[in-house]
Amino acid sequence: MGNSARANNGLLDQIAALHWIRDNIAEFGGDPANVTLAGHGTGAAMAHLLLLAPMAQSLVHRALLMSGSALSPWALARDAPAHARHVARALDCPVAEEEGLVECLRLRPVGDLLRVPLSVPDHLSAFGPTVDGIVLRGEPLELTESLASSGRRLELLMGVSRFESYFFVSASEEKYGIEADRRDRLLRTLVRNLFSFHQQEIFLTIVNEYTDWTRPFQGNESGAWPAEAASTARPLWEPLSGGGYSTALSVTIAVGCSLLVLNVLIFAGVYYQRDKTRLEAKLHKRSYKLAKPGEPPHLTTAGGKPLALRAPPPSPVGPAGGGGGGAANMAAGGNAATLPPKAPPLPEAQPLLAQGASLARLVLRTRPP
Template identity: 30%
Template structure:
């Protein structure tokens, strides 16, 4: 059966989108694979994005554009294409009486994997709430974040890709029925950190009006690369692994620019990080200071920008057991006693010393820190949850609460905090990643905002419309889209949303929305939290 086509004109030419069926009935219009920048290939590799060229005639927008080059986490094959700067627009009505709010999704994946297409991020739930949804791809890994601290490669190419996508949205989204004066950016994990970066950088000012960071922020230890000498700079190390040992940025750049892209990413993934770095989930490339750029994403020191706070209405939050995705799943092979013994040894000899070396102001020993989580026990099958707790506390919670503290101290009153604690054994993330520990792990929240189209291929059935899961999905999507419309996630109390989500207040308690089978406002004190050893207010 031929699907209905829909035309839209944008600055660069005419697009022909396609009408698709929503998973719970009704239709939406999809415009896929829209180029928002020139392909970043050849001389444009490692460079800031460049405006796209217009086209003549009509462009088929029924298929997704290429994903960014990356190693597929399941097949371990290199997939994607350097020519990857495409976005997708979904709407139910290109000519509404009143222009609709726009939500722009920035995918996560540690700055080195992922894409914005409907395999993971189907628009079915969000577009039903009269919102235009945009998803996008940006450059990943070395192609998106190579910084040689020289004007030949200044870093943050992937961040600037997202800025160019937001500029494209400002110019074109009204032709899809969207309101360019009411744009909300949202993302999860590395995507949430990118959202936070966009919200503090002058480069992106005025391109959006609200922000949501789910399980990630610029203040998380994995989200930023400090300036390093050539001997430890991952870009120079990558050139050396590929056969060019040099400390000259121009030589390294010219060499890396000509390497076959699959070889470049294969080496980044397989040879760049040590076994210990892989075990610590260290990232090969991430955002960094780009002072050498003629148009720096961070024109002031990162701490200065972070401490100014997010000036637009802002939702920030986390799942209640972020670390179980990494420690208690197939992401981390701990299937044998030998593997657990090795991790126990590395934990004492490498991981804890590394954590403490980055926190020199904290007067705590390796043994004292270990004792907080394990007492006198070893890392074993029995204590995996303890290890996952440590990982959550090191990698996520304190950094997210630091953002919250800055929001409170700088008087930005429209900041909302949440904790997603709805445990759901049927969550596709749990099944696909084989998560074996209790709690809600990193990334499980995505299922409550998007319908992943890969569910069809993997044999997952969408939740029944009278189920508890469906109710949680409907609630989450309602609050996020209400926030996009009004800047308030609970503008009216209804049967579906019977609780008012209060913004953060000043004082020594933190008020947050607990998202479970039932919604409830709760509070906590920082000094009572397990992760608070970083602030040393707890008694050791």
């Protein structure tokens, strides 16, 4: 992008504040000829850049840098134009014309700009100071070398904190050290994002520098190991304090298992009742008794309940050669009670009874009594 987008407004605001300090700090008991800047992280990089900026040379005399400097890889935004176009597309700003893009972004609320998601590689910055040729006339390393050759003396104090990048490691890694595989992944990402040439050689050099080849285990061996009694006296897990966790998954699993068991029991009961009804009907059909001589005709079911039988109506046609004698005999004095009862249909395995033979008690059972 052109000069209209290379503003370095953050550094210009800080330079304006330094001008105010030079003009007004004496009214508050300060010394305008003895101004010290101090910063941590990004603030340290900004303080270092102000020392290197020609527009602020007479405004700053010393600096305290903690956990950062202008030489840090994230101190400058290397690909700010690409991220600016991404934000412009997300906010429906024109990207074809540079002036229209910059003007549209300047009119947008800060909240809209901050809500646009960005994909920034590790160890780099999306937006920040850039080398524009005005505020920063060159790379920080080149400006540092130029400042040293000019003979100008600046007091500079640099340092790091005791727990540098402490929140980027887990509790296990803090106690036992980072595993070799994870260490290699972190270093490869660092080298790939910061260097363009000889990446493999740089990676191997870093690994060799920070590897103690006299020890087979590269983790933290100085940590205190819990005694066996202490480790078995209490559980190995501790719930989060304040109830900041949920048991919804456990409850869901328990309810699901209960419903599954209930469905199985219901299906088992339904099929058992159906099979029981079919078996009883089959036993009622196969197990019956005929009445003894002199008893009223009936059937006895497997449950022991008698079922009364009725004699069939007289046939209007007599036996062969009788010429209707059968009907006359029935009308003359035949008694239905003296007629042998009609035998129910028997299974094919049973022999037929002879006509006139006394009815015997037949019992067919599907199992021994």
